[in-house]
Amino acid sequence: MKKSLLLFGILGVLVLIACSNIKADEKTKNAEKVITENKVSALKPAKELSESFKKYWYAGNAEITSYQLEQARYGEIREGKAVLIYVTEDFLSKEQVKADYQNEENIPVLKLNATKKFNTGIYPYSIMQSTFYPVADNQHAIKISSSMQEWCGHVYAQLNNRKKFDIMSHSYFEGEADQNFTLDKEILENELWAKIRIDPDNLPQGDLKIIPSFEYSRLKHKEIKAYSAEATLQKDATSNIYTINYPELNRSISITFNSSFPYEIEGWTETFKSGFGANAKELITKATKLKSIKSAYWGKNSNKDEVLRQELGL
Secondary structure (H helix, E strand, O other): OHHHHHHHHHHHHHHHHHHHHHHHHHHHHHHHHHHHHHOOOOOOOOOOOOHHHHHHHOOOOEEEEEEEEEEEEOOEEEEEEEEEEEEEEEEOOOOOOEOOOOOOOOEEEEEEEEEEEEEEOOEEEEEEEEEEEEOOOOOOOOEEEEEEEEOOEEEEEEEEEOOOEEEEEEOOOOOOOEEEEEEOOOEEHHHHHHHHHHOHHHOOOEEEEEEOOHHHHHHOOOOOOOEEEEEEEEEOOOEEEEEEEEHHHOEEEEEEEEOOOOOOEEEEEEEEEEOOHHHOEEEEEEEEEEEEEEEOHHHOOOHHHHHHHHHHOO
16 A cells, blocks of 8 residues: 555655656747747847947946936927936847846847936926847847826837837827837837947938937937938047938937047937927027046945935936
8 A cells, every 4th residue: 555655655756756857848948939039030140249339348347427418399499418328238038138147148238228307397207217138239129118207297119129110109189099010120219329329330321210319309309219310420530420300300419429439428418399380490409518437327226326326416
């Protein structure tokens, strides 16, 4: 009797192990299937990273740069501050979020969090765009997200780079509301701010199709899609200017950056019509560099660390 019970127990354990292995195998196959379907096909060769790039971007710090902002809104120029935060991260290829652990499937990215804060009369605006661009510089941004808050409400949009660009957008405006749609892959204005920092000599130039920044699309209530554009790169000894002109939108943006590594962004201008109807007029948004620091800011969260905000002029 004891032998029978022992034999039955062993058989039960073997069945459980076999079932567990089957489930594990199924999970592995499913994961591989999803990853394969979500990977971008026909990637260009990965850019070989220089030693100076590795030393600058993989030292455990972010680059934080503050700017004096003159923002066009409702037909007037508003004073404010902008901040660009660049940092390298490991990104999960399937979930498309920051990875907590090292894994061969991770995609090394240069992340840009671009923020703006300014007031329109009594109420404030707060804007943030996040771009996750592969340091390999061999495909489009893996993900872009954008949020905007002001006293009337808030809006959010997100792009995920899969077989196509999968886009979701939420807004408190009736005509925009909740949307989910796909776009064919085209150049993203948001990703060009990261490409400048990796390989500005290969910025796209000429007559192109470009999806404008999510910030612009939401502020101006323009459809998120690719528009005809002309891009040029002007070089001199100390600084370069990259300009994108959108004839259909009556908009242009020029980004000024240092001509030598690490290609710091010194400022930018953006020209478009601001205001309502016949009273709308062409104004120039302008950002001028104040201060740049390298810092592991995520650990600088004590009251004593507020001195760093003073250093940045924020």
